[in-house]
Amino acid sequence: MAKDNDRELVRRFKGGDQAAFELLFTRYQHKVLGLIGRHLNDPDEVQDVAQEAFVRAFRALPRFRGESAFYTWLYRIALNTTRNHVAARNRRPPPTDIDVADARLMDGVDTLRDDEDPLAALSRDELSSEIRQAIGALPDDQRSAVILREMDGLSYDQIAEVMHCPVGTVRSRIFRAREAIDKRIRPLLE
Amino acid sequence: MSNKMIESLSAAMDNEAGAFEMRRVLDEAVRDPQLRDTWMRYHLIGAVLRGEWQAGGFELHERVCNAPHQARTGVAVRRKRLRDAWKRWRGQAVAASLAVAATMAVVLSLNLAGVQVGEPGGQTAARPVFDEFGSRTPEGGLSQAEFERLNAYMMRHIQQRAIHQPGVSPLAKIVTYTAADTPWQ
Numbered sequence: 186m187a188k189d190n191d192r193e194l195v196r197r198f199k200g201g202d203q204a205a206f207e208l209l210f211t212r213y214q215h216k217v218l219g220l221i222g223r224h225l226n227d228p229d230e231v232q233d234v235a236q237e238a239f240v241r242a243f244r245a246l247p248r249f250r251g252e253s254a255f256y257t258w259l260y261r262i263a264l265n266t267t268r269n270h271v272a273a274r275n276r277r278p279p280p281t282d283i284d285v286a287d288a289r290l291m292d293g294v295d296t297l298r299d300d301e302d303p304l305a306a307l308s309r310d311e312l313s314s315e316i317r318q319a320i321g322a323l324p325d326d327q328r329s330a331v332i333l334r335e336m337d338g339l340s341y342d343q344i345a346e347v348m349h350c351p352v353g354t355v356r357s358r359i360f361r362a363r364e365a366i367d368k369r370i371r372p373l374l375e
Numbered sequence: 376m377s378n379k380m381i382e383s384l385s386a387a388m389d390n391e392a393g394a395f396e397m398r399r400v401l402d403e404a405v406r407d408p409q410l411r412d413t414w415m416r417y418h419l420i421g422a423v424l425r426g427e428w429q430a431g432g433f434e435l436h437e438r439v440c441n442a443p444h445q446a447r448t449g450v451a452v453r454r455k456r457l458r459d460a461w462k463r464w465r466g467q468a469v470a471a472s473l474a475v476a477a478t479m480a481v482v483l484s485l486n487l488a489g490v491q492v493g494e495p496g497g498q499t500a501a502r503p504v505f506d507e508f509g510s511r512t513p514e515g516g517l518s519q520a521e522f523e524r525l526n527a528y529m530m531r532h533i534q535q536r537a538i539h540q541p542g543v544s545p546l547a548k549i550v551t552y553t554a555a556d557t558p559w560q
Contacts, residue, residue, distance in 0.1 A: 190390050193401060204405035210439055211415040212388070215422035218429045232435055239439040309428065316423050334389060335424045341391045360385040366420050367413070374416065 191255035198246055206243055213256060214239075217263045224267045238266040312373055319366040330355055331362035376409050384410060388417055 191212075197205035217238060222231045242262050249258060320328055326348070333339045333347060341359075345352045380403060386392040387400045404410045415436070422428035517525065 190387065190397060193397065197401065197405065202405050204411065205401070207411060208401070208404060208414060211411070211418055211436065214435060214439075215418070215427040215429070218435065219427045222429060228429070231429070232438070235435055236438045239435075243439075312419075313423050313428075316420060320424075332424070335421045341386075341389065356386050356391065357382070359389070360382040363385055363417050363420060364381070367416050370416065370420070 192251060195246065195249060195251065195255055206246065209255065209259075210239060213259055216256070217259065220260065220263055221267050224271065230270070234267050234270045235263070237270075238263040241266060308373075312370060315370050315373060316366055319369040320362075323362050323365055326350075327358045327362040327365070330358035331366075334359050376403075376407060376413075380410065381413060384414060385417060388414060 191209065194205045194209050198209070214235070218231060218235050221234050221238070222228075225231050225234065238259075242259055245262070249255070320331070323331070329348060330344055333344045334341075339347070341352045341355045344355045344359075348355065380400065383392055383396050383400045384404065387397045392400060400410075404414060419428060
């Protein structure tokens with residue numbers, strides 16, 4: 186089903202509908218950022234490489250033949266962009282002439298490596314906490330349905346089997362849960 | 376944006392909507408930015424719960440969605456700059472051509488009037504600069520009058536530079552110049 190959904194968005198993009206790319210982007214941006222973040226430490230670099238990967242995908246998408254799933258194709262672009270970035274960075278001379286042995290003795294090396302923007306970290310923690318609180322406030326059936334879907338990745342059929350209820354009820358519970366969480370986080374995002 | 380539509384969107388993002396429903400939702404989503412925002416937030420909720428979300432996601436969204444537009448704008452700006460540069464160059468070229476043509480016309484008209492430009496005997500013939508101050512020395516050096524005039528000129532020149540330029544260096548040059556042996560002595 187996922188393949189069909191993406192394929193439909195790709196088809197629409199090829200037909201000139203640019204908003205379809207935005208839907209694909211918002212669907213996969215978190216996975217792509219996570220993938221690149223596993224190869225690079227600097228959050229700014231992760232952003233730059235992710236942007237480059239998505240812009241490359243945007244330009245190459247008209248030539249995408251659909252022989253693989255869209256995410257596999259996007260994953261490959263993101264990985265190649267990251268590798269090219271790392272190779273180019275390694276070819277550049279280091280910005281300072283600190284000897285490796287001296288660098289190891291320097292105080293606060295770990296702190297320097299963890300250079301995440303404090304404001305970004307705060308907003309991430311705040312958002313995360315708000316979502317967890319919202320989930321805690323949900324009725325049990327809605328909470329279980331959304332957790333089984335989002336965290337365990339079960340299909341609606343599987344959730345219906347686990348919860349002993351019709352698929353239509355699962356669908357409705359997941360929607361109600363998302364709606365309640367969305368209502369709480371919307372003010373943070375505006 | 377009805378509740379029914381948002382419920383369809385929720386099912387579509389889980390790939391649990393039927394083919395017709397999915398097409399209907401996507402049709403609406405590409406038209407309606409509010410529905411796209413809801414799609415974005417619902418995916419964000421999932422990403423946070425799975426621990427995938429990174430705080431830079433919003434910035435990336437803006438950068439990626441603007442990048443293709445910026446690329447096109449950049450090309451347009453470069454093209455406009457090229458056009459402007461070409462217009463400026465063309466204007467200067469025309470002005471230069473007119474200036475050359477005018478100069479040629481003046482030279483030709485003077486020649487036609489019998490004036491020998493740059494030759495002895497003509498109205499504008501050049502005279503040796505030092506003639507009025509005395510003759511050259513047989514060794515090829517300067518005469519006393521020439522030297523004094525040149526010396527005075529150099530002094531005035533260096534003093535003027537010292538007045539109009541900040542710092543100690545120009546003043547030091549004056550002292551050095553007056554104290555040192557001049558090459559003409």
